[in-house]
Amino acid sequence: MRAFKYSNVSDAAAAIKLVSANQTAKYLAGGTNLVDLMKEDVMRPTELVDVSRLKHARIEKKGDGISIGATATNASTANDENIRENYPLLSMAILAGASAQIRNMATNGGNLNQRTRCTYFYDVNMPCNKRAPGTGCGALHGVNKNHAIFGWSEKCVATYPSDMAVALAALDAVVQVEGINNTKRSIPFADFHRLPGDHPEKDNNLQQGEFITAIDLPANRLAEKSYYLKIRERSSYAFALVSVAAALATDDNTIKEVRIALGGVAHKPWRASVAERWLIGKQATEKNFRAAAAAELKSARPLAHNKYKVSLAAKAIVRALEGAMQGGLYGAMEADSTTTNKN
Structure with a gap:
């Protein structure tokens, strides 16, 4: 150091x-x-x-929704009574991440700012445009079984690691930031993180010095049918091969509202907007879930070693939607590395 x-x-x-x-x-x-x-x-x-030690750790009602402080820990957020009751998807996602010890230390603002876990990024002896712009992307033609299938560029194929952020993407969260001279702005969560493009060194759209003060969650009617599924190679302290945050609101089994976001597949949490649009007005059936997942995955661009993620993500979307329809009991599926590594 x-x-x-x-x-x-x-x-x-x-x-x-x-x-x-x-x-x-x-x-x-x-x-x-x-x-x-x-x-x-x-x-x-x-x-x-x-x-x-700054006073940005409060979790409190804000209008019809809730505001969670940026310096509140992941653990306190996941276990907050209002979060568990009104935004169980967020609680499930946080509890699926890291370990209890890390969740007790990690903050919400820090969670959003964390960097990729790409092995080429961590190895200073390997080329990485995210770590050292202009040096190339070692993963593009290297070992890329854990890398992106959506939104990647020739400059970077890394994925974003947060579980919490996948749920926030599905919940249409808004990030509150403060800059120099007391300037403030609100950033819709879909616009907070970036796809790599030509500048993979930029993980998000914060300006130098901007500080996340809070994350606002608007009111919704999705609490009853929410589910977070994380598929990984071991049951704890592992990042997602694929994860899905799913939530629905139905009327006599007709889907009136649906949110689906994926983790482990892109440089940012990937909102499955194609699948969402396909499902609106449809019956909440396995057949329709499969069709919606297939529609979403049509645009996937797998790399040499991660073709398995295409079918894995499609099946995970179906399972997460079924889990949401069953009342949202949290489930985590261990992926057997001997099967998920096959292309």
């Missing part, structure tokens, strides 16, 4: 001023991802600005 300056601040304005003035400064909250990357010499900030 390289030497860095540590700054402790008393309010968000002071933190924003420091990070805005230093292009290589980073916010530090739980540190569960950033510190690991510093130890691996992948990230080299010259200054860490500690925001873990």
